[in-house]
Amino acid sequence: MAIDLRDVCFAYPGAPETSILNIKQWTVAGNEHIFVHGASGSGKSTLLNLLSGILSSSGGEVAVLGQRLDKMNAYQRDRFRANHIGYVFQQFNLIPYLGAVDNIQIASQFSKQKKSARLSADIENLLSRLNISRADWHKPSAKLSIGQQQRVAIARALINQPELLIADEPTSALDQPNSDNFMSLLMSLAKEHDITLLFVSHDMSLSRYFDRVDALSEINQSEASSPCL
Amino acid sequence: MxxxxxxxxxxxxxxxxxxxxxxxxxxxxxxxxxxxxxxxxxxxxANTVSGVDLIVGARTSSLNLLLYSVFRVGSPSNNISWQSFQAIAANPKVAWAIPISLGDSHKGYRVLGTTADYFQHFSYGKQHKLRFAQGQAFEQVFDVVLGAEVAHQLGYHLGDKLVLAHGIATTSFALHDDKPFQVVGILAPTVTPVDQTVHVSLAGIEAIHKNWQQGGATPSPSSITAGMVGLKSRMATFAVQREINNYRQEPLLAILPGVALSxxxxxxxxxxxxxxxxxxxxxxxxxxxxxxxxxxxxxxxxxxxxxxxxxxxxxxxxxxxxxxxxxxxxxxxxxxxxxxxxxxxxxxxxxxxxxxxxxxxxxxxxxxxxxxxxxxxxxxxxxxxxxxxxxxxxxxxx
Known part of the structure; x- marks a missing residue:
């Protein structure tokens, strides 16, 4: 199982009476490509932050790639995230004043994966594979187009060879051709690298790329003003 | 990274x-x-003066006397007469006394009139004596000994002629240019005001002011700015200081350089x-x-x-x-x-x-x-x- 959630509940420490997330059971198999449909405010970011270990659950079992995040301390969760999870956001995926190559290198900095000479070869392969022309590799990423930035973000997310890739509305800042281009690159790379892909979006038209489609409203059974037990 | x-x-x-x-x-x-x-x-x-037991000058504050006699800062309030200085030098407890006469300048550097004893007795730092880098002390009226920096900055060498001015400004109208002096000695660097001083004999100072032509008799000074005194025994310091301060003929002030420094x-x-x-x-x-x-x-x-x-x-x-x-x-x-x-x-x-x-x-x-x-x-x-x-x-x- 790539993801296995049981009786997971989350409420912000400031408001323990109001649970944001309440999941009885939800699993994602290894190498599955799953589309989770959710409107904003449905607990989407909270779910993704729990899965990546940025937030810790108020109760329940959070197992990702066979490891119990709810039993780890903050430092272990940071390490786990760096080593096993790739993340692509809607926007602001890159440090604006660093170039593509530096952005990717920084990501590898925090993981225990290879620090050898192979790293720069891997970065070059990924960037070429994602159609970023060599002239743009060292430009400050703020100077790249949004489409280029999102593709560099895929490279950044994949550099540590993660087993799980989380994409949070990665195409919503892109126009249609760029979005199609992004989706096809993302899907084929996920296949090539045998990665479990968790894709969250409010845009149902993207669900055609996926073999499994879940609605967050069905996963999350939290009701307004119900506390975590 | x-x-x-x-x-x-x-x-x-x-x-x-x-x-x-x-x-x-x-x-x-x-x-x-x-x-x-x-x-x-x-x-x-602290390194400017050592080995001097007393500094004698006209009555003023001890700090002022220290500043103008040793550091060449500020102006002397008054002179002391040559007779008074002679009397102090003749005191049996006094080993040596060096007269100091200030008030003239050369291109912004102070001119110090003194005797050849100055080079023998004055010391600085940790009892370092003055040392000649070149030449020797003045003997003739129009001989001059330069501090290391004066020689370096103004590019003077042994044998060069220079003109001394009355007053202490860099450009003085009262140039005594009819009486050129000749460089006979250059002192080694001391990192004290000595480096910035032009030394001449007392006779030289008198000569500048009295329009006195070379070749005549050596004039004796009527007054000097201050004097530095070395004693035979340190024990006598306070006694001699009291004697000088109570000197009847003229109001005088004697200070201990160390006390004034503190x-x-x-x-x-x-x-x-x-x-x-x-x-x-x-x-x-x-x-x-x-x-x-x-x-x-x-x-x-x-x-x-x-x-x-x-x-x-x-x-x-x-x-x-x-x-x-x-x-x-x-x-x-x-x-x-x-x-x-x-x-x-x-x-x-x-x-x-x-x-x-x-x-x-x-x-x-x-x-x-x-x-x-x-x-x-x-x-x-x-x-x-x-x-x-x-x-x-x-x-x-x-």
């Missing part, structure tokens, strides 16, 4: 980083400058501490500015911090990143401030020497200043702890 991130992040905020750098550089300049001049002046003052320290101590306090406050202001700049940057870089957290940066990494940015700025400021100070000392050193009699070396690095700079770095770390903590506990870290 860590350093690269900090450097590029600062470069990305060039404007505010540069202004902060400037503020820090100025404060480092002030701090180092005050400390440097403070220690240097103390050293150079009086000078006391007076300077207040000034020193005020200067130090101001330089520390300037530094504190600059550090607060640095802290404020970084704190504002944290707000501006919230998403960047969030991104770093997501790709696996632990909170302490963010803490260290901000601290590193602060240390980068303050280290660079130290380099800029120190360079600025060094260049200023090189270019203004002569002005300090001529105007204030302060001989300040351009070598600003001592153990003391290294400690001071380490303290600056430590203070930077403390001041940057506020924004660094802010980065550490940003809302993304729960």
């Amino acid at each position: 860590f350093v690269k991130l900090a450097v590029k992040s600062l470069l990305n905020r060039k404007g505010s980083a540069l202004l902060t750098l400037l503020a820090m550089s100025v404060s480092i300049f002030v701090l180092l400058g005050v400390e440097h001049i403070r220690t240097q002046s103390k050293d150079s003052f 009086e000078l320290w006391q007076m300077m101590g207040l000034l020193e501490n005020t200067l130090r306090l101001i330089s520390v406050l300037v530094l504190v202001a600059a550090l607060l500015g640095l802290s404020a700049m970084l704190l504002a940057s944290i707000r501006e870089r919230e998403r960047e911090i969030q991104l770093l957290r997501v790709i696996g940066a632990p909170p302490w990494f963010l803490f260290l990143l901000i601290e590193l940015e602060a240390v980068l700025i303050s280290s660079l400021s130290i380099v800029c401030g120190a360079t600025l100070l060094y260049l200023s000392l090189i270019s203004l050193g002569d002005v300090l020497t001529l105007q204030f009699g302060l001989h300040v070396s351009a070598n600003i690095f001592s153990i003391h200043s290294v400690y001071l700079l380490l303290l600056v770095i430590l203070a930077t770390l403390i001041a940057a702890a506020i924004p660094s903590l802010q980065a550490y506990r940003n809302r993304f870290n729960n």
